[in-house]
Amino acid sequence: MTVTTARALAARIAETACIRDAFTLADGQALDSYFDEYRLAADPQLLHDVADAMTALVPEDADVLAGIELGGVPLAIALSAATGLPAAFLRRLPKRYGSQRQIEGTSVEGRRVVLVDDVVRSGGQLLAMTRILRITGAPVTDALCVLERPLGGRLLLHQHGVTLHPLLTEADLPAIGAAS
Template sequence: MKVRLAQLLLEKSYIEGEVVLTSGKKSDYYFDCKQTALHPEGAYLLGNLFLDMLPENISGVGGMTLGADPLVTAVSVVSQVRGRPLPGFIVRKSPKGHGTNQYLEGMANFAPGDRVVLLEDVVTTGGTLLKVIDRVTDAGLVVAGVHCVLDREEGGADTLAARGFVLRAIFTRRDLLAAGSASHEAG
């Protein structure tokens, strides 16, 4: 599954060329995970791989809209199919301004103190994840882990570690390129 996911990510989500990232940093590549996460096979693979990484004692998964939306959905659907149903929640960038005026959507599926894992597509500096952790904690949930598709290895893991969280990634850039080239040579 991991090798096939690497193929899809390199085909659909990995683009070489200079770009400016959300963090403001310049990079020689862009990783648009949504292209793979919104593909049926990509969603299936991501859902399965993330589910396999999750600790047993959690109540669900969530993450910041928009990057985490398809990841959360994929894990939730695959978890149901595999007999380990885990609901999901989405963290808004800002409260919707009406109704319950909350940052988190999907809270009817959770109780205060529930342990959850945050999902993210790409981690660079970890700044966005710190905001998400604060919002999730403020909503009464306990963040039991942080998982991502791609760790760019540009300080995000250290930022999270300083707050007591371990970042677990399906791939680093180096891992992704190695898995993709290995599958290309085998094919």
């Protein structure tokens, strides 16, 4: 992707999914603006273009793309369609009824899994999912996201053998300031 194309995509993402409004994170931290991944996922052309741009981030030896509930799921589906790689879907907790699975979609056991999420902040959620996948026998060494916030996630993941590959960093979206 050229610099001009990357800037244009970042501008489209900011226009569509960067919201200036009060927002409270799960940990109670309050923000005055945030990244609304659902607006990105609801725009079919933008989702397609983001997935196309993210294909360059997928390691060549990847076997499965695993989207994290809920924001990573539409991204994993779009990226799966763009790359031809199968997808799996990760729940934070096992389903309480039906299959009672925590991992849905394609089998991950013994396959090189790349995690896919919308925003990475502290990295805690990606690390938790990495641990679950590794317990099932799936090697995980890479994670992709649309937006990385500089809140320690990259370092935490690195300490556990996972390399983070963001499409954009918070600095790429100056119009939003403090994106979630």
